[in-house]
Amino acid sequence: MKVLVTGATGFIGRLVVHHLREAGAELRLASRHPETLGSGSEAVLMPGFDAPAAAFLALTRDVTHVVHCAGLNNCQGDATEADYRAANVELSARLADAAAAQASGRFIHLSSIRAVIGARVSATIDENTLAAPQCVYGRSKREGEIKVLGAYASHGRSDAAVLRLPPVYGSGMKGNLATLMRLADTALPLPTGALTGIRSLMSSEAAARAVSHLLSHSGSLRPIYIGADVPSVAVAAVIAAFRSGFGRPMRLIAVPAGLMRPAAAVLGKRAFWDSMTATQICDPSLLISQGWAPETGTLERLAELARLGEPRLPV
Numbered sequence: 001m002k003v004l005v006t007g008a009t010g011f012i013g014r015l016v017v018h019h020l021r022e023a024g025a026e027l028r029l030a031s032r033h034p035e036t037l038g039s040g041s042e043a044v045l046m047p048g049f050d051a052p053a054a055a056f057l058a059l060t061r062d063v064t065h066v067v068h069c070a071g072l073n074n075c076q077g078d079a080t081e082a083d084y085r086a087a088n089v090e091l092s093a094r095l096a097d098a099a100a101a102q103a104s105g106r107f108i109h110l111s112s113i114r115a116v117i118g119a120r121v122s123a124t125i126d127e128n129t130l131a132a133p134q135c136v137y138g139r140s141k142r143e144g145e146i147k148v149l150g151a152y153a154s155h156g157r158s159d160a161a162v163l164r165l166p167p168v169y170g171s172g173m174k175g176n177l178a179t180l181m182r183l184a185d186t187a188l189p190l191p192t193g194a195l196t197g198i199r200s201l202m203s204s205e206a207a208a209r210a211v212s213h214l215l216s217h218s219g220s221l222r223p224i225y226i227g228a229d230v231p232s233v234a235v236a237a238v239i240a241a242f243r244s245g246f247g248r249p250m251r252l253i254a255v256p257a258g259l260m261r262p263a264a265a266v267l268g269k270r271a272f273w274d275s276m277t278a279t280q281i282c283d284p285s286l287l288i289s290q291g292w293a294p295e296t297g298t299l300e301r302l303a304e305l306a307r308l309g310e311p312r313l314p315v
Contacts, residue, residue: 007070015208049090056098065105074137084140096151114138170204184242200282228282245306
C-alpha cells in the first residue's frame with residue numbers, strides 16, 4: 001500500500017504521516033515545503049491549483065490511496081475569496097480528477113463543519129445536516145467536497161469520502177481555541193460564567209486516527225463522515241482546563257451575557273463572542289459504528305496541552 005498525503009507538513013497532515021508510517025505504509029508526501037520533510041519517505045512539491053494536468057497525474061501515479069489534507073484554513077485573515085477558491089476548490093478538484101483516473105484505492109478529503117454550518121449557529125451536526133455555510137471559507141470547503149465526490153462519481157467510483165472536522169486542538173493549533181488558550185494563560189479574572197456554549201472538539205491525534213481508520217476498514221465508504229471527541233464540552237470548562245494546565249488560579253467569574261455582549265461589540269469582538277456562546281454538537285456515531293474509537297478525555301488533553309506547551313512530533 002502506498003499513500004499520497006498532501007499538506008504533509010501541516011497541523012493535521014504531519015500526524016497523519018506519523019500514524020501511517022507507524023502502520024507500515026509506504027508514503028509519498030506532498031508539501032509546499034518538501035525540504036522540511038526529512039528522510040524516510042518520498043517527498044515532492046505540491047503542485048499549484050493552476051499546474052498542468054500532467055503534474056497531478058505524476059503526483060498520483062503508482063499510489064494506492066490519497067489523503068488530501070492540503071488547503072487554506074480560516075485563520076488566514078488576509079486571504080481573499082479567490083485564495084480560498086484556489087486552495088480549497090480548484091486544487092481539490094484537480095487532485096481528485098487525477099486520483100480517480102489512476103489511484104486504485106481510497107481518497108480521504110479533510111473538510112470542516114464550516115462547510116455546513118456557521119460558527120455562530122447553534123445546532124447538532126451529523127452526516128445528514130443540510131449544508132448552509134456562512135463564510136467564504138465554509139463555502140470553499142463545501143464546494144471542494146462537491147468537486148471531490150463528483151470527480152469520483154464521474155469515473156463510476158464510490159471510494160472517496162469527506163471527513164468533516166470540528167475545531168481541532170493539539171500542538172500548533174490556531175483559531176478560537178488558540179485564542180482561548182492565550183486568554184487562560186493569565187492570572188486576571190475571566191468572565192466565563194456568561195460563556196454558555198457547548199462545543200464538540202476533536203484532538204489532532206483522533207483526527208489522524210480517523211483518517212487511518214477510513215483507509216483501512218473493510219466496509220464500503222460513505223460519502224460523508226463527522227468526527228468529534230465524545231462527549232462535547234462547555235466553553236467555560238475548556239478555559240478552566242487550560243488554566244489548570246498552566247497552573248493558574250481559576251478566577252472564573254459569572255458575568256451576565258447581557259453585559260458581555262455589548263462590551264464585546266464595542267471591542268470589535270462580537271463575532272468571537274457569539275461563536276463562544278453558540279452550542280454546536282457533532283455526532284460521530286457513523287464513524288464509531290464502523291469501529292473508530294473517539295477521544296473521551298478532552299478536558300484532560302487540553303490541560304495537558306497547556307502544561308506541556310508545544311511538544312514536537314517527529315515527521
